Each structure stands twice: as C-alpha cells, then as structure tokens.
Amino acid sequence: MNTDIYITGTGQTPFGEHWDMGLRELMDSAIDSAIKDAGISVLDIDLVIVANMLAERTSDQAHLGAMASSLLPHQPPALRVESACASGAMALHTACGMLESGKVETVLVVGVEKMTDADTGAIASGLMGAADSELDSPSGITFPGIFGLIANRYMYEHSLSRERLSAVSAKHHSNAMANPFAQFRMEVSPEAVTSSTTVAEPLCMLDCSPISDGAAACILSTKHQSSLKIAASQIASDTVSITQRESITGFKATKQAAAKAFAEAAIHRNDIAHLEIHDCFSIAAIINLEDLGYAAPGTGVKLYENPGKQTINASGGLKACGHPVAATGVKQIIDIGKQLKASGKRYGLAHNFGGACATCGIHILEHTAV
C-alpha cells in the first residue's frame, strides 16, 4: 500500500433470518457497532461505501449509498459498489483507493443484503445476475447448477470422490460453533453432507451456502490508527460466463489477485496464518485453496483432511455463517481481524469472489501488535 490504512473499528449483525429488519435497520445496526468499536466520532467519517447486490430486486431499493449516509448525522458523501458476491471486497478495495488518494481520511464500508423476504426462485434468478444473462441464464441453469458442473468436471479430472468433498462443509460447520454471528451453529458430519438432498448433482444441500440477511461494517482510516493494517488490496476479473473459459476447475482471477496481493504485502503465502475463503459451494473452497497456492491442483481437499499451517474459514465460512451476498466480503475482514488478535499472528488473508470467480478481491491484513 502507498499509505498506512488501519482497520479502526468493525461491527456486524448476526447473519440469518431478520424478519423484523430491513436494509436500513441492518445497516444501522452494523454501522453502530463499528463506530462504537472504533471509538471515534461519527463525524470523522468522510465517505460511505455500501456494498450490495440484490436490493433493487428484493427490496425495490437502489441508491443505498445515500440511504446509508442518512443514517449518520452529517450525511457524508456516499456511493454503492456492486460486483455480485464480490461486492464486499470491491467496496473495501474502492475504500482503500480513496484513502490512498488523500481525498478522504476515514471511510465507512458497509455490506448489506436482505434476502429472506423473497422466495427462493426470486433469489435464484436474482443471483443469476452474477452470471451472463445472454450466455448462461437462458439454459435455465442457476448457480448450484453452475457449481455442480464445476464439481463434476473437477471430480472427473482429479478423481475426487463425493465422500471426500463432504469434509469441506463438515469442517466449516464445526468451526462455526464458536462464532456467535453464524447462521448455523451446529455440527454436521461428512455423512450428513453426502446424504443431504441433491441440489445439482453432485452437490447436495449441505454443500451450498444459504440464503441470509445481514450487514457487516468496517471503518478504514489513515487518520485513526489501530493494531490492524491493510497490507494488500487487490482485484482481478475473468469472463462472466464459464462457457468462455479454458478451464472451469481453476479460477484465473483468484490466481492473478493473489499474486498481486502477496507482492503488494511483500510476503510469502506461508506467512499467512488465517484464511477466509469464498466457499459459496464446497467445491469452490477446494479450488480456491489450489488457486491461492496452498495445494497443488487436485489436492485441495487434503487441507481439510490434514490441516496445514493456515486456519481455513475459522469463522465457519459462507456455508455456516450464512452468505448475505455483499456483506460476506466485509465480514471476512472482520473475522480475519479477530483471528489475528486472538492468535497473535501477523498476517491473514480474505478471499472473496463473485459469480464463478469472474471478479475476485483479496485483502491481506497485518496485525502489528505482535
């Protein structure tokens, strides 16, 4: 980074079903927690960046930047960033850029999604906006189907069995037991994953992240210091449609963003102690670990069988925490920060992608009070 950017305060709602809260209340709750955590004056916030994907469809609400701004007494300038399920990371990346520009000193990033008011069909078609509406959607496929195709191809190329794949969600559920903000705090055995209802072969219900409401907020500042710094913020793109890819068992955008992020932080991947990776579907977690360089192609599942040096989705990940789409990327940062403070380790990495990784955002956090 050209500038020291500190994570001054964070806050989130529990992820799950919030029947008594709309977009405004969810944002307000997370923002309030973040401001209290930061211990700064709300008037120090120079800019608000809202991450959101679905509100125009599920809540008839665009213009969430201005809506979030109005939750603050001084109504600071505000905008919304959207890059499908990577919206959270892209909002953080935008915030880093604005801070590095010197135009602002303190930025509030809030990711929010209100999904449970809509029926499953409406959510599935809304989420298909992350794919290509001309090249993908007309086939009738939805995202479980897209990742079902990816899983099928991966299992064929690498002889991964259905049973071994089940280790992923089982581990994430087990991790979530310790996270009070997780939507599903319950142990799930690998056998239960394998025997859960088939959603899109070979993926079963317990391979899939759920539909969730939630908000997560993060205050980034060049003015107010803390023990957590952004060591790298990098993004990359790929084709929106998987039909235009050379391979669907590895994601180019993750590889590119990771290479740039490790270079920016000037560290090796082995310096990372904690990983939060985008496990929208179990197969994605395995591919992500390989794309990030923690496992050779075809071997990512081994890190769930014999844990390596890095913790993986200690929060519970998207599967067990829930996946209020645009809140996820912000919540990953919150969790990496907590993990670093708890372990006393120095570096953690948050990996957030949109669609079938047509957009990837990676942030490396540095805990300086080691």
Next chain:
Amino acid sequence: MNTDIYITGTGQTPFGEHWDMGLRELMDSAIDSAIKDAGISVLDIDLVIVANMLAERTSDQAHLGAMASSLLPHQPPALRVESACASGAMALHTACGMLESGKVETVLVVGVEKMTDADTGAIASGLMGAADSELDSPSGITFPGIFGLIANRYMYEHSLSRERLSAVSAKHHSNAMANPFAQFRMEVSPEAVTSSTTVAEPLCMLDCSPISDGAAACILSTKHQSSLKIAASQIASDTVSITQRESITGFKATKQAAAKAFAEAAIHRNDIAHLEIHDCFSIAAIINLEDLGYAAPGTGVKLYENPGKQTINASGGLKACGHPVAATGVKQIIDIGKQLKASGKRYGLAHNFGGACATCGIHILEHTAV
C-alpha cells in the same frame, strides 16, 4: 486534484432506442469509440468502472464490471458503481480517486443503460429505487410525481408561471438540433411544452426526460496527457426521501458539492463557460442553476429568458439528448469537453444528480490548450 488527471478519449452511442443492442453491445460501441479517440493501446487500461442503475431489473444482469472487462483483450480489474441517476458522476469520482491513489494510471469509465426493452411501468418502478422504498414508494408516487410536488411548491414560493417554466425544455430541444447523438433533434416551442399531456401536475410530457438506451465512455489517465484535465471532482449526499428535507425547492447536495468543486478547482463560478446540468425534469434545471449560484432563489428561469455568461445544456441536456440513467453523467463530461474545445474557453462544469438530488456529483473540466 492531487494529481493531473487527463481526459484522454471519449465515445458514446447515440442515445435513443437501440432494439438491436443489449448492454454488452452498447458498452462495446462506446468503449471502442473512446479507445479510438484516445489513440492509446487498449492494454494501457488498468481498471474499468461501469456505471449502471437498472440492469438487474431490466436485463437480469448484475456484475457489469466483469462483463465490461471481458470486452477488452486483457480483462483488467473492474467494478460497478451505482448511485441512481448520479451513477455516472460517481463512477467518474471513483475513477479520479483510484488514479490519485497511484494504484492505476489509466481508467476506463463506461456508463450504460438499457431501458426500452421494459414497459413503462417496469421502468417507473425501477427508477423508484432511487427514492425511498419505505418512505416514498408506498404512496404510489413515481418520479414525475415527486418532481411535480417540487414544481408545485416552487411555483407557489416563487410565483413561477407554468408558461415561463416551458422555456426550459424548449431551449434544451433547440440546443439538441446540433447534437448528432441526441435522442430528440427537433424544435419544441414553449407553447408545445405547456400544451403537452399532463404527466404529474404541473409537469407535462415535454417537461420530462425520456426513457432511453445508451452508453458513454471516458478514458481518464495520469499517464497519457491531453488538453482536457479534471480540475475538480466532488460529491455530496442528502436524504433519499424528500419527506425528510427542510426544503424541496433547493437541493443541499448540489450546494455542498458545488462549493467543494469550486474550491478544489480554485476558480469562481463565473470562470465557467459551459454548464451541463441534470434536467431530469424542467423544474430541476431551474433549481440546479440556483443551487450552483448562477441565479438567486426563484430567478433561475431568467437564465433561459436572458442567457448569462454560461451556456446551459448546449448538448440538449437530459430532456432532448435522452437519459439512459447511468450513462448521463459520463456523457455530460464528453459534451463539456467538446464545448470547451469548440469555444476555446477554459472551464466547464458537469452537474449530475440521483433521485431528488440525494446524491450529487460535480466535475469541473479544464481545457489547457487555451
């Protein structure tokens, strides 16, 4: 600005009805024109920022950053910015911040909207996403109604007659005669405005900007120079709902953004030669001129009766050029650039707002080859 940011190239589609073009084709056409105009290698583009408001509703397509990126051979990082009808200016503002950060050297901003495929009701309800879905929309009001209320109040406070208001659209239509990209290149008399169908009293059909398809692209660079620089890029927010305002006959966000923009450019408003202002409805143009300081409250219409030093919407404005929502803010920059090059004058100002000016973005351009 902390850094010299040059407008290296621009391009746009005609605004209007493009039955044979979707979002991808519209973006591709504008991007292609901008790259050719810039005369740079496409590979120099480090980042793509897409401005869009409605695609999730009208085209089932989110994730437009990645889609635009895939139109370029090297698929650079990309994201989407949305702030209702101010999306274009907010994307430009974000681009300026990213350039000032030093993270990137050349940014492609493309605003796009595909509206004519949807029926008028769907567009009206989609646009209501720019208002407050809890405080405004349940009344059944749509944006012509919101600006009808504003016009009624303004006419009451300032004794503006319906006949005098009609000068605004008449002038914008006359201006559009010289703009090959305008949707409506035809003279419209003030009498024709007054006698056109009432949409939301006192506003008639010819007071309202139309439903349009279109895209506009702009390449901003710190690496490649040109005779056009960004002298100021400023944004401001206000409540999304007009029900929470002290006054609805002046817009706080415009006043704040304008004060910051004139300060950033270190010029007086009288140094501006050309204005492009956000005339989504005729009454808005009058209010904008007052908020920008070019007329005292209640007197904005006089600038249509006795032109001042600044040209106003010489392009034709939203009314006659068309208003493909998120493309408008980018297109304003293109037009100000053309006007400065044609007149040989030094400064021009683009004013773009969202909703009832809950978000305002102002850019001042400097033509350095004077």
